[in-house]
Amino acid sequence: MAGFFTEDCLYKVTTAENHKLGFEAGIIYADTKGMLIDRIVSLRQANIYEKQSYRHILGLPTIVKNGGGEAECETPFIVARIMHDGKTDIFATGRYLDTCRLAGDELKFSSKIVVCDSSRIDTLMAIPL
Amino acid sequence: MAGFFTEDCLYKVTTAENHKLGFEAGIIYADTKGMLIDRIVSLRQANIYEKQSYRHILGLPTIVKNGGGEAECETPFIVARIMHDGKTDIFATGRYLDTCRLAGDELKFSSKIVVCDSSRIDTLMAIPL
Amino acid sequence: MAGFFTEDCLYKVTTAENHKLGFEAGIIYADTKGMLIDRIVSLRQANIYEKQSYRHILGLPTIVKNGGGEAECETPFIVARIMHDGKTDIFATGRYLDTCRLAGDELKFSSKIVVCDSSRIDTLMAIPL
Numbered sequence: 010m011a012g013f014f015t016e017d018c019l020y021k022v023t024t025a026e027n028h029k030l031g032f033e034a035g036i037i038y039a040d041t042k043g044m045l046i047d048r049i050v051s052l053r054q055a056n057i058y059e060k061q062s063y064r065h066i067l068g069l070p071t072i073v074k075n076g077g078g079e080a081e082c083e084t085p086f087i088v089a090r091i092m093h094d095g096k097t098d099i100f101a102t103g104r105y106l107d108t109c110r111l112a113g114d115e116l117k118f119s120s121k122i123v124v125c126d127s128s129r130i131d132t133l134m135a136i137p138l
Numbered sequence: 139m140a141g142f143f144t145e146d147c148l149y150k151v152t153t154a155e156n157h158k159l160g161f162e163a164g165i166i167y168a169d170t171k172g173m174l175i176d177r178i179v180s181l182r183q184a185n186i187y188e189k190q191s192y193r194h195i196l197g198l199p200t201i202v203k204n205g206g207g208e209a210e211c212e213t214p215f216i217v218a219r220i221m222h223d224g225k226t227d228i229f230a231t232g233r234y235l236d237t238c239r240l241a242g243d244e245l246k247f248s249s250k251i252v253v254c255d256s257s258r259i260d261t262l263m264a265i266p267l
Numbered sequence: 268m269a270g271f272f273t274e275d276c277l278y279k280v281t282t283a284e285n286h287k288l289g290f291e292a293g294i295i296y297a298d299t300k301g302m303l304i305d306r307i308v309s310l311r312q313a314n315i316y317e318k319q320s321y322r323h324i325l326g327l328p329t330i331v332k333n334g335g336g337e338a339e340c341e342t343p344f345i346v347a348r349i350m351h352d353g354k355t356d357i358f359a360t361g362r363y364l365d366t367c368r369l370a371g372d373e374l375k376f377s378s379k380i381v382v383c384d385s386s387r388i389d390t391l392m393a394i395p396l
Contacts, residue, residue: 025191062283064360064384066326066345068195087195087218089345089360095387097357099226102193102218126193129224154320197324216324216347228355231322231347255322258353 011046015112015119020045022123022138025103036125060093063100065138079119080109088138101138102126140175144241148249149174151267153257154232165254192229193218194267208248209238217267230267231255269304273370277378278303280396282386283361294383318351321358323396337377338367346396359396360384 014020023035039045068085075081083104090100108120123138143149152164168174197214204210212233219229237249252267272278281293297303326343333339341362348358366378381396 062384064343064345066195066324066343066360069198069327085193085195087193087216087345089357089384091360091384095385097360097385099218099228099357102195102220102226126191126218126220127224127226195324198327214322214324216322216345228347228357231324231349231355255320255347255349256353256355 011042011049013118014042014045015110015117016042018042018045018118019120022125024125024128026128028124062091064089064091078111082107139178140171142247143171143174144239144246144248145171147171147174147247151252151254153254155257157253189222191220193220207240211236268307269300271376272300272303273368273375273377274300276300276376280381280383282383284386286382320349322347322349336369340365
């Protein structure tokens with residue numbers, strides 16, 4: 010996943026309320042690719058959590074701004090969580106505020122802000138959104 | 139939102155059952171842009187309802203008919219409702235039956251019929267679908 | 268629906284766990300167009316089940332492989348089930364693993380494997396996914 014990001018990048022998971030109020034701190038915050046990798050490794054190796062899986066469904070992206078080698082787009086999402094026993098519920102909904110930048114001949118994320126609609130997000134967020 | 143519609147337009151929210159039976163009346167009905175604006179203003183200013191938000195996810199649109207400056211398309215949707223306390227559930231599912239028309243150099247909706255799958259829609263529909 | 272498939276085709280509904288373990292048997296299995304038609308006819312004519320409807324929302328498809336007249340793509344999905352009384356819940360989530368082939372000037376499915384995230388799928392699957 011980190012490979013989809015540029016070297017200097019921002020990945021943040023926050024709530025609609027905090028985002029509107031301009032609060033920087035989020036549920037997850039990484040502002041370098043190194044921090045992002047740390048975070049992923051820790052999730053893969055250290056955290057112990059109930060076996061579960063997530064299913065992301067993305068709606069149609071809207072390009073908000075485009076030009077100068079960068080594009081900003083906004084994409085709504087819904088994430089379902091499938092517990093070990095098969096029980097499925099809505100885990101999160103919200104929108105991705107993404108900035109994409111040309112890195113060589115590839116498009117990479119220079120910023121991905123995940124704005125969750127609900128302020129009640131599981132404190133143990135096992136997998137980034 | 140009204141800006142996405144042509145001057146003479148139809149916006150209707152109905153149920154799959156009523157739509158199949160050809161009933162005109164819907165949960166919400168506006169057949170001019172003026173009515174649509176009225177409806178939106180009343181929702182924004184007059185209605186008092188529990189703070190909540192909605193998340194729309196649209197599936198891939200299918201173009202059903204195209205030609206003569208108009209296109210008809212059908213797009214499935216799912217709407218999640220996020221209550222003030224963070225509780226999230228499926229509020230509605232269904233499909234948009236849209237007719238788009240060229241108005242100058244912009245595509246606008248000349249008709250948007252929202253066909254909800256469930257016949258049990260909250261009587262207090264705070265926000266149009 | 269069968270018209271979207273090539274004559275020799277594979278349609279299978281399975282679970283993520285079985286798919287990962289390489290098990291062939293699925294919840295639904297048809298490896299010819301004839302079997303597929305049989306299955307659909309039996310659903311339409313013979314099965315008696317509570318009136319309900321399903322709403323499929325597909326996310327954005329990813330083309331995994333392309334060339335030689337065939338393309339493989341993967342598309343995530345979420346299916347909501349709307350019961351007769353209007354109650355709506357998440358019925359299934361997962362991904363479609365599709366192979367599309369040019370048949371004349373039309374693209375048809377030569378294979379569609381439906382991998383459900385949950386291992387707890389209703390034993391009475393009234394309608395194929």
